[in-house]
Amino acid sequence: MNMTSGTLRAGVVALMTVATVPAMAQGHAHVHGQAQLEVVLDGAELQLTLTSPLDSIVGFEHKPRTAAQRQAAERALRTLVDPPQLFLVPAAAGCTLQDQAIEAPVLQPEAANTKPHDHAGEHADLEATWRFRCTAPDRLDRLPLKLFDRFATMKRLEVRVAGPAGQGRQLLRRGAPAEVQFRR
Numbered sequence: 001m002n003m004t005s006g007t008l009r010a011g012v013v014a015l016m017t018v019a020t021v022p023a024m025a026q027g028h029a030h031v032h033g034q035a036q037l038e039v040v041l042d043g044a045e046l047q048l049t050l051t052s053p054l055d056s057i058v059g060f061e062h063k064p065r066t067a068a069q070r071q072a073a074e075r076a077l078r079t080l081v082d083p084p085q086l087f088l089v090p091a092a093a094g095c096t097l098q099d100q101a102i103e104a105p106v107l108q109p110e111a112a113n114t115k116p117h118d119h120a121g122e123h124a125d126l127e128a129t130w131r132f133r134c135t136a137p138d139r140l141d142r143l144p145l146k147l148f149d150r151f152a153t154m155k156r157l158e159v160r161v162a163g164p165a166g167q168g169r170q171l172l173r174r175g176a177p178a179e180v181q182f183r184r
C-alpha cells in the first residue's frame with residue numbers, strides 16, 4: 001500500500017512539473033538525457049536553437065580526458081556545424097543556412113588551453129543556434145529531426161514551436177518518430 005501511494009504521489013508531482021514548464025522555459029532546466037529545441041518561423045526566417053546539458057550530447061560534462069572522449073567531442077562539434085546532419089528541412093521550402101553559433105566551451109579546444117583546470121562535478125551546457133532563410137516558408141509544414149540518431153545519450157527533447165499559426169509545444173522521445181509539426 002505504501003508503494004502504491006508513493007507511486008500516486010510521484011504521478012501528481014510529474015503532472016505539476018509538466019504544467020510549470022512554460023513558466024520555466026526561459027530557465028532551461030538542466031536534466032541529463034533531456035534537451036530543448038526552439039523552432040521559430042518568422043516570415044522567411046527559420047531559427048533553430050538547441051539548449052542541452054552536454055551529458056545529453058556527448059555523455060560527459062568535463063573537458064575530454066580520454067581519446068574516446070576527445071573523439072566524441074570532435075564528432076559532436078563536426079555534427080553541430082553541419083545542420084543537415086540534425087535537421088531534415090524539406091527541400092520544397094528552399095531554406096539556406098545564413099549563420100550559426102555553437103557554444104560549448106568545454107568541448108571546444110580553444111577553451112581547453114585558457115582554463116588551467118577542469119572544475120570536477122560542475123555541470124555544463126551546450127547552446128547552438130542556426131538561422132535559415134527560406135524562399136517558400138509556406139511549404140515548411142514539418143521538420144524531421146535526426147538529433148536522437150546523432151546524440152546517443154539524448155532521451156527526450158522538448159520542442160517549442162512558434163510560427164504563423166501560433167505557438168505549440170511537443171515532447172519527443174527516443175524511439176518514436178522525431179518530427180516537428182508546424183500548425184497551419
Ligand SMILES: [Zn+2]
Nearest residue numbers: 053061123124
Ligand atoms: Zn549536468
